[in-house]
Every structure is written in structure tokens, then in C-alpha cells.
Amino acid sequence: MAGTLAEKVWDAHIVRRGTDGAPDLLYIDLHLVHEVTSPQAFEGLRLAGRPVRRPDLTIATEDHNTPTLDIDRPIADLTSRTQIQTLRNNAAEFGVRLHSLGDADQGIVHQVGPQLGLTMPGLTVVCGDSHTSTHGAFGALAFGIGTSEVEHVLATQTLPLAPFKTMAITVDGELPKGATSKDIILAIIAKIGTGGGQGYVLEYRGEAIRALSMEARMTICNMSIEAGARAGMIAPDETTFEYLKGRPHAPEGADWDAAVEYWSTLRSDDDAVFDTEVVLRASDLEPFVTWGTNPGQGLPLSSNVPVPSEIADENERVAAERALEYMGLEPGMPLRDIAVDTVFIGSCTNGRIEDLRSVAKLVKGRKKADSLRVLVVPSSARVRLQAEAEGLDQIFLDFGAEWRNAGCSMCLGMNPDQLAPGERSASTSNRNFEGRQGKGGRTHLVSPLVAGATAIRGTLSSVADLGPDVEVPDGSPLEGAPVADARQSA
Amino acid sequence: MEKFSQHTGVGVPLRRSNVDTDQIIPAVYLKRVTRTGFEDALFAAWRGDPEFVLNQDAYRSGSVLVAGPDFGTGSSREHAVWALKDYGFRAVLSTRFADIFRGNSGKQGLLAAQVAQEDIELLWKVLEARPGTEVTVDLVAKQARADDVVVPFEVDDYTRWRLMEGLDDIGLTLKHEGEITEFEATRASWRPLTLPAKHLPPVEVVAARPVLRHGDDALA
Numbered sequence: 001m002a003g004t005l006a007e008k009v010w011d012a013h014i015v016r017r018g019t020d021g022a023p024d025l026l027y028i029d030l031h032l033v034h035e036v037t038s039p040q041a042f043e044g045l046r047l048a049g050r051p052v053r054r055p056d057l058t059i060a061t062e063d064h065n066t067p068t069l070d071i072d073r074p075i076a077d078l079t080s081r082t083q084i085q086t087l088r089n090n091a092a093e094f095g096v097r098l099h100s101l102g103d104a105d106q107g108i109v110h111q112v113g114p115q116l117g118l119t120m121p122g123l124t125v126v127c128g129d130s131h132t133s134t135h136g137a138f139g140a141l142a143f144g145i146g147t148s149e150v151e152h153v154l155a156t157q158t159l160p161l162a163p164f165k166t167m168a169i170t171v172d173g174e175l176p177k178g179a180t181s182k183d184i185i186l187a188i189i190a191k192i193g194t195g196g197g198q199g200y201v202l203e204y205r206g207e208a209i210r211a212l213s214m215e216a217r218m219t220i221c222n223m224s225i226e227a228g229a230r231a232g233m234i235a236p237d238e239t240t241f242e243y244l245k246g247r248p249h250a251p252e253g254a255d256w257d258a259a260v261e262y263w264s265t266l267r268s269d270d271d272a273v274f275d276t277e278v279v280l281r282a283s284d285l286e287p288f289v290t291w292g293t294n295p296g297q298g299l300p301l302s303s304n305v306p307v308p309s310e311i312a313d314e315n316e317r318v319a320a321e322r323a324l325e326y327m328g329l330e331p332g333m334p335l336r337d338i339a340v341d342t343v344f345i346g347s348c349t350n351g352r353i354e355d356l357r358s359v360a361k362l363v364k365g366r367k368k369a370d371s372l373r374v375l376v377v378p379s380s381a382r383v384r385l386q387a388e389a390e391g392l393d394q395i396f397l398d399f400g401a402e403w404r405n406a407g408c409s410m411c412l413g414m415n416p417d418q419l420a421p422g423e424r425s426a427s428t429s430n431r432n433f434e435g436r437q438g439k440g441g442r443t444h445l446v447s448p449l450v451a452g453a454t455a456i457r458g459t460l461s462s463v464a465d466l467g468p469d470v471e472v473p474d475g476s477p478l479e480g481a482p483v484a485d486a487r488q489s490a
Numbered sequence: 491m492e493k494f495s496q497h498t499g500v501g502v503p504l505r506r507s508n509v510d511t512d513q514i515i516p517a518v519y520l521k522r523v524t525r526t527g528f529e530d531a532l533f534a535a536w537r538g539d540p541e542f543v544l545n546q547d548a549y550r551s552g553s554v555l556v557a558g559p560d561f562g563t564g565s566s567r568e569h570a571v572w573a574l575k576d577y578g579f580r581a582v583l584s585t586r587f588a589d590i591f592r593g594n595s596g597k598q599g600l601l602a603a604q605v606a607q608e609d610i611e612l613l614w615k616v617l618e619a620r621p622g623t624e625v626t627v628d629l630v631a632k633q634a635r636a637d638d639v640v641v642p643f644e645v646d647d648y649t650r651w652r653l654m655e656g657l658d659d660i661g662l663t664l665k666h667e668g669e670i671t672e673f674e675a676t677r678a679s680w681r682p683l684t685l686p687a688k689h690l691p692p693v694e695v696v697a698a699r700p701v702l703r704h705g706d707d708a709l710a
């Protein structure tokens with residue numbers, strides 16, 4: 001029978017099919033763990049006297065509340081320090097592999113899996129973190145879970161789950177210069193809404209998606225959750241295989257050949273039926289920014305802040321009024337006139353080497369606007385090391401930016417990297433919720449290119465605003481850079 | 491888990507849509523390593539506003555939250571459910587719940603009941619016209635009742651059964667341990683193992699230090 005990519009991966013993991021409305025019991029190939037959503041799960045195991053069933057399918061890293069400065073000193077915040085210490089104790093007690101602060105493989109959990117070659121096509125991947133959808137870029141079925149489910153997976157390596165619905169999102173054509181995968185996903189969320197994906201696995205397809213690098217695909221799948229979806233997937237292809245080959249945990253020899261043969265079958269059949277289909281034309285896209293307090297409240301940078309009185313739907317109108325009040329914005333003002341105080345470049349959405357390279361190319365030889373601060377936080381220690389080997393750190397420092405250690409950082413402000421009340425950011429992260437980056441902080445979600453241009457001009461800007469002669473940079477290594485690939489960077 | 495078949499308590503009208511889990515409990519409260527003690531963190535940013543619904547005497551002891559559409563979006567943090575439960579809530583009524591939040595609720599014995607938007611509006615009117623009105627949430631009849639308003643709600647059959655029986659998921663799954671072991675025996679050898687760990691060669695990671703900005707003040 002014809003099937004979608006999501007259905008194929010699902011079916012290959014059914015341990016026990018549910019009957020009479022009961023969910024299927026699904027096997028989990030890879031369980032990623034971090035310090036925030038795991039302590040209560042390990043405590044549950046301890047109380048019940050249960051072991052971790054498969055420590056060899058589990059890996060932990062410290063990311064959410066790790067500091068990005070002074071990582072060789074004791075963590076100043078006592079509750080953060082306790083939470084990290086709790087993860088270290090739990091990992092030791094239950095035999096779970098852990099990458100701690102200071103370790104070259106430490107970093108945001110959604111960067112660590114792919115860079116170690118643990119994330120692969122056809123897997124089921126879970127983590128107590130909603131941005132687990134990132135791993136879907138490889139053609140894995142990957143989704144965020146709550147702490148009770150973390151405990152369930154630790155104890156049983158399975159999860160009882162009711163099947164998801166499927167939605168095909170086709171992005172046809174070619175992206176115009178200056179538009180990126182971040183703009184694709186912001187446009188999708190604005191189109192289908194923050195609840196539009198609820199109950200669905202999204203499959204991104206079409207020419208514009210095929211043309212994207214692995215890292216750009218990860219940015220899209222990462223934000224599937226902002227449309228309410230459980231997961232986002234992209235069928236694996238040569239780009240995927242090329243990214244994986246040679247990574248520490250990638251299959252080798254006959255295993256590699258068998259894997260590629262299987263992975264090549266992981267695509268939706270031509271006659272597969274999706275529950276819903278959405279089509280976008282890439283050529284219509286331009287740099288997108290959010291103006292409100294949820295990721296669905298976004299518009300092309302060339303537009304104006306919405307005027308709530310012109311919104312017909314009452315719920316949406318009230319939400320827009322609230323959002324504009326919180327954001328301190330005038331209805332109808334051009335988005336380009338919005339001045340920001342902080343530019344944050346980082347997170348599991350846009351903190352990878354290609355993101356850092358494209359911004360570095362843009363800001364090289366320039367100075368940031370005096371009115372703002374710029375924080376650059378690589379998504380993992382390896383990404384930081386690679387960037388330093390390529391000389392990106394010096395470009396950012398010369399620009400006037402701060403170069404930090406890896407972690408989630410200002411994406412959610414669990415560590416000291418926070419916005420002050422009323423402070424406004426242009427952020428390459430994934431959520432613009434009230435207070436997300438610090439109590440009273442105001443967030444505009446942007447692509448790395450818009451972040452870079454904004455850091456130069458001081459107001460929300462695209463590369464085009466820097467002048468007609470400015471080339472739009474891509475994520476390839478800088479000319480003359482000494483090393484280009486994380487696999488050899490060490 | 492405690493069995494849940496019916497609950498009656500003060501209804502709290504929350505006239506907001508897209509109440510994300512960062513609003514239910516901000517990230518700074520997620521650093522605790524216990525499962526309880528989150529009551530003060532619930533809606534922390536809004537609790538400072540005297541006009542906020544839970545700061546009004548009639549609603550303070552509420553246990554049935556009636557919210558706008560898309561409740562519990564965003565982060566997967568189960569702390570959102572713990573905070574609602576620790577405060578005293580037993581049920582949340584909304585037009586639409588985020589998937590992860592709804593799943594987390596079911597695991598923790600908090601009922602996430604899906605109600606049509608026009609019925610939410612009816613309940614809001616009753617609860618606002620007569621603050622302190624109690625709402626009965628009847629899981630057997632799949633109905634919520636407040637004064638003369640009776641509205642149906644949806645909850646999936648499996649979650650409903652588990653709530654009514656007070657069943658623990660892990661215990662249920664481990665009844666099928668033999669099948670899990672059988673499945674594991676068929677796992678292809680290319681599928682990854684995290685142990686033994688494979689790495690790139692070790693490299694020293696040097697700590698970043700604070701830098702001066704605007705010429706004077708060190709960044710906190």
C-alpha cells in the first residue's frame with residue numbers, strides 16, 4: 001500500500017499495534033536527554049527501582065542553563081548548578097553517556113545528535129524538548145515529549161502513541177536572493193498559524209526544499225513545533241548521506257551500504273495520500289520578521305506593523321492589540337523603522353556553522369551600530385571550535401560582537417543571557433513569546449542574514465538595505481579559511 | 491495516579507488565546523529538580539497584575555480553568571502541568587490544546603477537555619457574570635456544567651479510560667516486555683548505538699570571558 005514518509009517510519013517501529021482505540025506501542029531508536037526535563041524522570045525510576053533499559057540508545061548533554069562565559073568556574077546560579085549536578089549524578093548512577101560543560105562534544109542537544117552522526121534517516125528520536133523536530137531534517141520521526149514520557153522511554157525504550165495525521169508542505173521554485181530557510185518556515189507558520197499543525201507530522205517537499213543544505217533543512221524542521229506540529233520531516237537524499245558520511249557514529253562498510261539502500265526507500269510514494277496539503281511558491285518569499293508575541297505573527301520585512309482595528313476576527317484582533325502593547329509598537333509603522341537593543345545569533349534554530357559563516361561574511365570589516373549589543377553563541381562546542389579554526393571569532397570580535405561558549409543561551413534566558421524589561425531583540429531563535437528571552441523582553445524573530453544586517457544598521461534590516469553592491473552571503477566557508485568541515489576540524 | 495471521574499470547583503475564565511507554556515510557567519522556574527512546589531510559578535508574569543483573574547478573590551481558589559484556543563503551545567515542559575496542578579487546577583477547558591501539553595496532562599491526571607469555542611464563550615459569560623460559580627466536569631458523561639449551562643467536551647477514549655482507572659503508563663507498557671525484547675532482536679546493525687562512545691579527537695575548550703561594552707560597563 002502507498003505510504004507517506006512518516007507512515008513508513010512509524011510502521012517500522014511498531015512493537016505492538018493498539019486495538020480498540022488504544023495507541024500503538026512505538027520503539028524509540030534514540031533518546032536525547034538534557035538537564036531541565038530529566039531530573040524528575042530519573043527520580044521516578046529511582047523510586048520505582050527501575051533501571052534505564054537501553055543506556056546505549058541514550059545520550060545526555062548540558063545546554064539549557066549552562067553559562068556561556070566562565071565555563072571553567074563554578075556556575076554562579078545555585079539552582080542552575082544543582083540542576084546540572086543532578087544530571088551528572090543521574091548519568092553516572094544510570095550509566096548514561098553525558099557531554100558536560102567544557103567537553104568538546106557539549107552543546108545544544110539538537111546539534112549534538114547530528115554532529116556525532118547519531119541522528120539518521122528512518123529513526124525514531126525523542127527528547128524532553130519540543131525542538132526535537134529538528135532531527136526530522138534527516139528523514140527521522142523526531143518529536144518532543146514531556147517528563148513523564150522521558151521516564152517512560154528511559155524505563156521501556158518505547159512510547160504508547162496515537163498515530164499522527166500527515167500534512168504535505170510543498171515549496172516550489174527557487175528562493176530569491178536574501179531569503180533563507182528561516183524565512184520559509186516563518187512564512188509557513190504565518191500562513192497556517194500556531195495551531196495549524198496540531199496533530200500533524202509535516203513533510204516539507206518541493207524544489208526549494210531539495211536545494212537546501214542539511215543545516216538549512218534543520219532550521220525548517222526545528223520550527224515545525226511553532227506551527228503546533230508534533231514533527232516535521234524531509235525525505236533523505238544525497239545531501240543527507242553526504243552530511244552523515246564519516247561522522248563518528250555513522251555506519252561504516254557493509255552497514256553503510258545497507259543503510260543507504262534502506263534510506264533511499266524513505267520517501268512518500270507518488271500516490272501516497274496526505275490528510276492535508278499546503279503549497280507555497282518560493283519565489284514569493286522575502287525576508288520575514290515577527291512583530292508580535294507568537295511565531296505566527298510574522299510579516300515580510302518590507303511591510304508595516306498590522307493595524308488591529310482592520311482585523312475582522314475578534315480573537316485575532318484582541319491578540320494583536322495585546323501583542324502590540326507588549327511589544328511597544330505603533331500600528332501601521334514600517335517594520336524597518338524598529339530599532340533594536342540586542343542582536344542574538346545562536347540557538348538550535350540558527351546557531352550552526354553555516355549561519356555563523358553567512359553572518360561573518362556580511363559583517364566582516366564593518367562595525368556594529370553603537371546603539372546595540374551583539375551576542376554570538378555557537379550551538380555546540382564543536383561548532384565554536386570550527387568557527388575559531390576558520391577565523392570567524394575574530395571577525396565577530398572586530399565587529400564589536402561578543403563571542404561566547406555554546407548553549408541555549410538567550411533563546412530562553414535560563415542562564416544569565418537575558419533581555420532586561422523593555423529591551424528589544426532581533427533574534428535568530430525560535431520563540432517570541434512574552435518574556436521568553438527575559439521578563440518584559442521584546443523579541444523579533446529573524447534569519448541570520450537579517451540579524452547581521454540589523455546589527456550593522458541598528459534597525460530591522462535586510463541585506464538589500466545595506467546597498468545594491470552588497471553581495472548576499474551563503475553558508476560556504478570563507479575564502480582562504482583554513483578548514484571547512486567539522487569532521488576534520490579537530 | 492489518582493482516579494478521576496468527576497470534579498466540581500470554582501471556574502476561572504481566562505480570556506486569552508495562544509497561552510503558551512512560557513506564560514504558564516516561565517523558564518526561570520524550571521531549574522528545580524522536584525515534581526512539586528510550582529504553585530507560585532503559575533502564570534508568574536501575569537500574577538503581578540492586580541487585575542489578573544487569579545488575583546481576584548472570587549477566582550483565587552479556582553480549580554477549573556476555562557481558556558481560549560491553542561492552550562499550552564510551545565515548549566514541551568511538563569512543569570506547566572505540574573504548576574497548574576500544584577495551584578489546585580484539576581481540569582482545563584479550551585477549544586484546542588497543543589499536542590504535547592495534552593499528552594503531559596493525561597500523564598499527570600489533569601483533564602484537558604476540548605470544548606467548542608461557542609461553548610467556551612457561554613461558560614465565560616456565566617463565570618464573569620457570577621464570579622465564583624462552580625463548574626462540574628463530568629468525565630463519565632463528557633460534560634461540563636455551570637449553573638444552567640451544560641456543554642459537551644471531547645477527550646480521547648484512551649486518556650479518558652486511563653484517567654478514570656488511574657492507571658500508570660509505564661506499568662501498562664511493561665506488561666508487554668517480551669514483545670519489546672523480541673522487537674529489539676530484529677533491529678538492523680546500522681542503527682546507531684550511543685555506547686561505546688565514538689568521538690572526534692579531544693580538543694581543549696577555552697572559556698569565553700566577559701568583554702567590555704560601550705567602553706565601560708562589563709556585561710552581567
